[in-house]
Amino acid sequence: MKLGPKAAATALTVSAALALTACGGTANSGPAAAAATALTIGTIQDVRSWDPAQAHVGHVLQPYQAVYDTLILREPDGKLSPMLATEWKYNEANTKLTVDLRTDVTFSDGAKFDAEAAKANMDHFKKANGPQMAQLASVSDVAVVDADTIDINLSTPDPALEYFLSQAAGLMGSPKALGSEGIKTEPAGSGPYVMDKAASVKDSQTVFNARKDYWNKDLQKYQKLTFKILADITARTNALVSGQVDATILDPKTGKQAEGAKMKLAANEVDWQGLLLLDRDGAKNPALKDVKVRQAINYAFDRKTILDQVMLGQGTPTSQPFGKASGAWTEELENHYSYDPAKAKQLLKEAGYENGLTLEIPAVPNFETQISVVKQQLADVGITLNVGAALTNTFTSDVAAQKYTTMYFSLFQGEPTVAINQIISTKALYNPFKNANPELDAKIEAVRAGGADAGKLAQDVNKYVVEQAWFAPLFRVNQMYYHNSKVDVTPQIQQAVPSIYNYSPAK
Numbered sequence: 001m002k003l004g005p006k007a008a009a010t011a012l013t014v015s016a017a018l019a020l021t022a023c024g025g026t027a028n029s030g031p032a033a034a035a036a037t038a039l040t041i042g043t044i045q046d047v048r049s050w051d052p053a054q055a056h057v058g059h060v061l062q063p064y065q066a067v068y069d070t071l072i073l074r075e076p077d078g079k080l081s082p083m084l085a086t087e088w089k090y091n092e093a094n095t096k097l098t099v100d101l102r103t104d105v106t107f108s109d110g111a112k113f114d115a116e117a118a119k120a121n122m123d124h125f126k127k128a129n130g131p132q133m134a135q136l137a138s139v140s141d142v143a144v145v146d147a148d149t150i151d152i153n154l155s156t157p158d159p160a161l162e163y164f165l166s167q168a169a170g171l172m173g174s175p176k177a178l179g180s181e182g183i184k185t186e187p188a189g190s191g192p193y194v195m196d197k198a199a200s201v202k203d204s205q206t207v208f209n210a211r212k213d214y215w216n217k218d219l220q221k222y223q224k225l226t227f228k229i230l231a232d233i234t235a236r237t238n239a240l241v242s243g244q245v246d247a248t249i250l251d252p253k254t255g256k257q258a259e260g261a262k263m264k265l266a267a268n269e270v271d272w273q274g275l276l277l278l279d280r281d282g283a284k285n286p287a288l289k290d291v292k293v294r295q296a297i298n299y300a301f302d303r304k305t306i307l308d309q310v311m312l313g314q315g316t317p318t319s320q321p322f323g324k325a326s327g328a329w330t331e332e333l334e335n336h337y338s339y340d341p342a343k344a345k346q347l348l349k350e351a352g353y354e355n356g357l358t359l360e361i362p363a364v365p366n367f368e369t370q371i372s373v374v375k376q377q378l379a380d381v382g383i384t385l386n387v388g389a390a391l392t393n394t395f396t397s398d399v400a401a402q403k404y405t406t407m408y409f410s411l412f413q414g415e416p417t418v419a420i421n422q423i424i425s426t427k428a429l430y431n432p433f434k435n436a437n438p439e440l441d442a443k444i445e446a447v448r449a450g451g452a453d454a455g456k457l458a459q460d461v462n463k464y465v466v467e468q469a470w471f472a473p474l475f476r477v478n479q480m481y482y483h484n485s486k487v488d489v490t491p492q493i494q495q496a497v498p499s500i501y502n503y504s505p506a507k
Contacts, residue, residue, distance in 0.1 A: 036486050036505045038224040042236045042248030043497075046203045046229045050187035050195075051178075052121065052171035053128035058412070058496055059249070061168065063227050065500040066208050067108075068189035070170035071099065071118065072162060076502055078325055078493040080162055083216075084113060084172055084190070094157040094451050101148045105215050107174035109188045115144045120175040122152070125168075134421070135160075135169035159447065159454035160417040192220035192500075203229055221504045240482055247483035249497055252312040258482040266498070267314070267478040268491035271410045272321055273370065274473040275361075276423075279405035280435040285359065288405060292351040294469030297359075298337035299344035300381045301374070307475045310369050314478040320462055321423060321471050323413025325493050327455015328462045336466050344381040356382040359406045363390040370474075371408050402432045413476065414494055416458030420444055424465060440464055 044059050055064045073083035087100040105113040119142045126136050138158035143151040154161070164170065177188035186197055193208035200206045208225040228245050230236040237254040239245045241261035250258055255265065277297065282289025303317035319336040322328035348354055359378070364371065375385040391398075398404065411423060411430065423430040425444055443460045450457040465471065479496040483489045490502040 036246075037222060038226070039222045039247075039487060039503055040226040040228060040245045041503075042230045042239050042245035043227045044229070044231055044236075044249070046206065046227075049184045051128065051130075051183050052168070052173040052187075052189070053125045053130045053133075053178075054184075055168040055171050056131050057167055061495075062497055062500055063206060064168070064171055064187075065191065066193040066225055067187040067191040067195060068171040068173060069105070069191050070166050071101075071172065072166040072170055073501070074163070074166035074492075074499065076490045076492050076498070080166060083166075083170075084118070085165070088162065090451065094159075094449065095154045097152040097154070097161060098145070099150050099152060101150070102215070103148050105190050107176075107188055107190045108194050108211065109174045109176055111174040111176045111188075113172065113190055114147050115150045117175045118142070118150050118172065119144050120178055121172050122169070124173075124178045130168070132168040135164035135167065157449050157451070158417065159450060160415050160421075163415050163418070190215075192216070193225050205229065219501050221501075225500075240484070243484070246487045247481065247489055247503065250480045250482050252314045252478075252480060255314075255480040255482060256312075263482040263484055264489075266481045266483065266489045266491045268481065268493070268495070269315060269323065269476040270413065270479050270494055270496050272318060272323070272413055272473045272476045273367075273410045274408070274471060274475075275374065276407050276409055276411075276430055276471055277469065278399075278407065278430070279402075279433050280468075280470060281433060283433055284402070285405040287351070287353055287357040288359075290351040290353075291468055292347040293353060293357065294472075295337070296344040296347035296351070296381065297378065297383065298469050298472045299340045299347065300377050300383065301337075301472065301474060302339040302377065303474050304339075306370070306373050306377075310373055311475070311477060314480065315475045317475045318473050320466050321411070321413070321473050322416065322419055322458065322462045323476065323494065326413060326416050326419060326458065328416045328419070328458035330459050330462065333462060333466050337469075337472075341381050348382060354382070356384060358384040358386060360386050360388060360404075361406045361408055362395070362404055363387050364408055365390055367408055367410070374408060374474075396429060399429060399432050404432075410477065412494070416447055416455050416461070420447060420458065420461060424461065424470070435470070 047063050052068050069084050071083060071085040073081045075081055084102050084105060085099045086102055088097055090097050101115060101118060122142045138154045138156050140153045140155040145151055172190060174188040177183040187195055192211060192214050194211045196207040196209050206227045210220055210223045214220050230239055233254055236248045237250055237257050240248050240258055240263060277288055277294050279285050279288045287293045307313060307315055307317055318334055320333040371387060378385050422428050426434045426436050443464060447454050447457045447461060481497060486506055488504050488506050489498055492498040492502055
């Protein structure tokens with residue numbers, strides 16, 4: 001497959017920009033320097049509130065990790081290890097998680113970490129209406145067993161709970177500060193660093209100093225840690241190649257400039273991109289009710305060529321919405337829908353749409369090139385793609401209100417129950433038409449009750465939504481995280497940016 005004139009022109013524009021930017025870098029790294037005592041990270045946005053109950057995930061979790069320990073530590077490969085929790089175990093019904101806690105930890109304001117503090121944090125998280133409050137939606141209550149033990153009681157089994165306790169829901173703040181005005185602007189945690197408020201400037205930089213007598217020196221790699229807030233990707237690129245920051249996230253295009261300046265790449269596939277065929281019952285677009293139409297859409301795409309020409313080959317073509325690390329991924333689904341425009345046309349004919357059909361999608365900022373190529377390839381099999389107004393900051397409420405029958409988007413490939421809750425269950429934001437049937441419900445319920453087997457059981461959910469063409473995934477995209485030679489960085493599985501523990505002075 002060759003891209004048509006319009007898409008090719010767009011791709012060439014990208015390529016031309018790459019050629020220019022590739023010449024613009026200045027070599028900065030050179031031979032490894034002496035072990036650094038300070039680390040500066042370029043980040044996309046500042047923290048809105050330091051209340052741990054307001055913590056988010058993805059790019060925004062990282063600064064919270066500087067000042068707040070979590071109950072459970074997620075290793076770079078996804079393994080869950082002790083942190084403030086030393087041991088944890090479910091009851092036979094997977095409805096109660098008993099957690100043993102450390103007894104030698106204090107918060108930066110002098111308060112002691114214990115079972116009462118852990119309960120106070122989880123109670124606060126459930127009530128604070130933070131952006132990740134759904135992480136504890138299955139928790140009915142937290143009971144203090146003794147000074148260093150809690151029982152987390154669940155209303156329904158939740159295989160993702162341990163994972164959530166390594167994320168926003170596991171961040172532990174001082175019980176003296178929770179709910180106060182002060183914690184919104186100055187964190188009070190038990191983490192490896194404390195904020196240097198005098199040196200920090202809102203929306204410009206946040207500075208931390210190593211906390212004295214921190215309980216785990218292995219996680220405290222630097223004496224000083226700074227986050228420079230650089231929303232613009234060109235500004236981040238320039239900051240990296242000029243030495244203002246040691247590490248930051250870029251993209252395939254700006255990555256060429258970084259590579260020209262001898263920066264190192266820590267690539268990691270996290271999200272998938274493609275079409276979300278949301279109106280599977282045909283409530284607003286009757287054509288989408290027919291599985292043959294949805295399958296035809298999937299057969300219309302030459303995923304490899306799109307990836308190579310638009311994303312410079314940074315990623316892996318795929319037909320499935322679950323990632324390799326989730327446990328739900330299977331090799332047989334990876335190329336379930338090969339590029340076959342003739343088959344796409346035949347399926348459309350069998351569905352009664354041999355004369356064509358129309359899909360309406362919103363424009364998505366930063367995905368203009370991808371949408372242009374998708375539009376062209378759908379046109380090749382007789383499907384017209386009309387691109388409407390761009391998504392705005394109200395897009396999540398618009399999605400929930402069934403404004404879109406189809407949309408191009410990039411979605412996180414997380415743990416199986418996290419992904420199910422995000423894109424498949426009737427409570428998922430990206431299942432706004434509440435599509436469901438008893439067969440799928442049974443498969444989802446098996447995952448929720450599956451305990452340690454949840455990932456493998458989720459393969460059945462994955463197979464169902466791929467065969468029923470709920471989505472048209474195109475590829476998993478490499479997150480392009482670059483750093484200089486002063487720092488060693490280990491990518492964190494399923495995260496666009498590494499956890500704060502994954503940086504260390506170069507050896």
